Amino acid sequence: MLPERLVVICDIDGVLADFYTSFSTLANDLYGTPIFSHEECLERSPLKRLLSSKQYTSLWRYIDTHQEWWLTLPRLPSITDNDACRFRHSLQRHSWHFVTSRTGDRVIYYTCLWLYQQFGIVLPHIILAKEKGVVAARFQADVAIDDTVEILEQYATDAPSTVRYVMHAPYNQVGRPSGTSEVRTLSEFLDALT
Ligand SMILES: [Mg+2]
DSSP states (O other), X not given: OOOSSOEEEEOOBTTTBOHHHHHHHHHHHHHOOOOOOGGGOXXXXXXXXXXXXXXXXXXXXXXXXXXXXXXXXXXXXXXOHHHHHHHHHHHHHSEEEEEEXXXXXXXXXXXXXXXXXXXXXXXXXXXXXXXXXXXXXXXXXXXXXXXOHHHHHHHHHHOTTSEEEXXXXXXXXXXXXXXXXXXXXXXXXXXXXX
16 A cells, blocks of 8 residues: 655656657757657667667767757657646655656756746756666655666666556567556556555
């Protein structure tokens, strides 16, 4: 049975933000590769296959030097304004930590601004980390949600008592650790917390 006030660890890209639409649009501008959305993404890093390693590195270097690019990410299309409102209320009720593997010296600022612009969230707690399982263990998280199979494995290994959710995506259908529950929308995830 979950406690009344939950400690929630929430990923951003692929859970709240449609990373792939903006990422592939940028690659299209620079290299002419196809644009695809979150829902069209059958593998986790398709641009790694479509671009040379030099181009792929340059793409990330561009983002590192234009960190305001993070503001161009749309919300996942399934997220409605009503969901955004429910989300803000949930932040008052539960203890949310946004954990992301984004990098850059100003990326916390832009992520903070993005959460405000997209959801009206003020002063979110953002943690930059690649070892998300360690963060979940440190915060004794009750619940964690992510879209990446490798991260779900980290949660299963490093924070086994944290209840795991995966945000549905074509690229995360295989290899999920057992005991992971799937949600198809933010709304479904918020339902699971109430
Ligand atoms: Mg993600």
